[in-house]
Amino acid sequence: MIWFRLRIIFLTFFIPFCLSAQTPWRYVPIDSLKDLTDVIHHLFHKEDTVNNSIARQKNAVQIGVFPAIGYTLQTGFALVVSANAQFYTKARKTGDSSLPSTIAASISYTQKSQTIIPIQALLYFNDNRLIVGTDMRYLKYPSYTYGLGMNSAPEDSLLLSYQYYKLHQAVLFQIHPHVYIGPGYDLDYFWNVRESYPNTGPQNDFEKYGSTPTSFNSAITFNFLRDTRDNTITAYKGSYLSLIIGPRLKFLGSNTNWTSMLLEYRTYLRFPKSTNNILALWTYNWLTLTGTPPYLMLPSTAWDRTFNTGRGYIQGRFRSNNMLDAEAEYRIQLTRNGLFGMVVFTNFETFSNINTWQFGTPAPAGGLGLRIKLNKFSRTNIAIDYGWGRQGSKGFFVNLGEAF
Numbered sequence: 001m002i003w004f005r006l007r008i009i010f011l012t013f014f015i016p017f018c019l020s021a022q023t024p025w026r027y028v029p030i031d032s033l034k035d036l037t038d039v040i041h042h043l044f045h046k047e048d049t050v051n052n053s054i055a056r057q058k059n060a061v062q063i064g065v066f067p068a069i070g071y072t073l074q075t076g077f078a079l080v081v082s083a084n085a086q087f088y089t090k091a092r093k094t095g096d097s098s099l100p101s102t103i104a105a106s107i108s109y110t111q112k113s114q115t116i117i118p119i120q121a122l123l124y125f126n127d128n129r130l131i132v133g134t135d136m137r138y139l140k141y142p143s144y145t146y147g148l149g150m151n152s153a154p155e156d157s158l159l160l161s162y163q164y165y166k167l168h169q170a171v172l173f174q175i176h177p178h179v180y181i182g183p184g185y186d187l188d189y190f191w192n193v194r195e196s197y198p199n200t201g202p203q204n205d206f207e208k209y210g211s212t213p214t215s216f217n218s219a220i221t222f223n224f225l226r227d228t229r230d231n232t233i234t235a236y237k238g239s240y241l242s243l244i245i246g247p248r249l250k251f252l253g254s255n256t257n258w259t260s261m262l263l264e265y266r267t268y269l270r271f272p273k274s275t276n277n278i279l280a281l282w283t284y285n286w287l288t289l290t291g292t293p294p295y296l297m298l299p300s301t302a303w304d305r306t307f308n309t310g311r312g313y314i315q316g317r318f319r320s321n322n323m324l325d326a327e328a329e330y331r332i333q334l335t336r337n338g339l340f341g342m343v344v345f346t347n348f349e350t351f352s353n354i355n356t357w358q359f360g361t362p363a364p365a366g367g368l369g370l371r372i373k374l375n376k377f378s379r380t381n382i383a384i385d386y387g388w389g390r391q392g393s394k395g396f397f398v399n400l401g402e403a404f
Helices: 002-022 036-045 049-057 205-209
Strands: 061-072 076-087 101-110 115-125 130-145 158-176 179-195 215-227 238-248 258-270 278-291 322-333 340-351 363-375 380-389 394-400
Touching: 036 363, 061 363, 061 380, 061 394, 076 394, 130 179, 158 215, 179 238, 238 278, 340 380
Parallel strands: none
Antiparallel strands: 061 076, 076 101, 101 115, 115 130, 130 158, 158 179, 179 215, 215 238, 238 258, 258 278, 278 322, 322 340, 340 363, 363 380, 380 394
């Protein structure tokens, strides 16, 4: 069975790669590209799609809306409405190099009685000299945790119930082309934290670590950013380097003093150069520098900004005070008009022993995905992935936009 899956993965990867290598799709004009809006317009209006695309391109704001029924390991089936918008904060002129601002939001209600409302914004002002970033979300969760470190098993699962409000904001000033520094403020508040079912067995890692019904975490952050990507939703080239250091301090309202560091790097390479296929690489490293974070603030699988690290594992599958994650994805354009694509991805993540900086054996995962172009101007894709991990872990992962 394993060899059968490997053959299918190889063929699915290799055939489109060969087709792409023989067909130079790189210079297809945007008026010839297609997305779901074009398809719907053609079905119901029967008008010239090219003229419709030109009319859409003149709009100051590009908006994509995605109502759907989704499924993930964490949520089960979910009713989801996602939307994103791309726009410029000033009128553009010929030769203007200002970057588009983006806002993404969604609301989900799941089979497991979870409510998930994230809102993220990245706004560029004054010819890219000023960036304002916001990551805000509300979660009402029952959520599984599996203990600490790399030696936990699926049967170690513990269902936690809680509510969570997050507000992370930063204002970044350009000090060199594509390089920014600036302050930020992080607020993370958990309440009604409890085990969903009373524990009648031995003390679990959650109980050993210690937790309170509420947790308030407040930090003034230092932010460094170098971003040469050509698009913040789906990059075709460039790289992204981010460093965030956040001391949570009692005098700011935190329950305890502790400090985290987040170091993230992404790069995007056209491969082969004659195609629109992209090799995307990502590393996400989340470390505790000082103190003892609350249990639910510890680094954990799929607790990055977009819940995407470690595709192939359920959210929260691994957790500890330090996390290293590396991911690679090959993005293949299947149709010349850009409507359909696919990806092949793999990732490895490891967590340290809770009492040391000694990391365990990395947990591998990988899988395949389908891409459907929702908005060709903002490059927003509907991403539907299926991933496999160790110990029988597998399942679907759905996003509006790429995983990274």
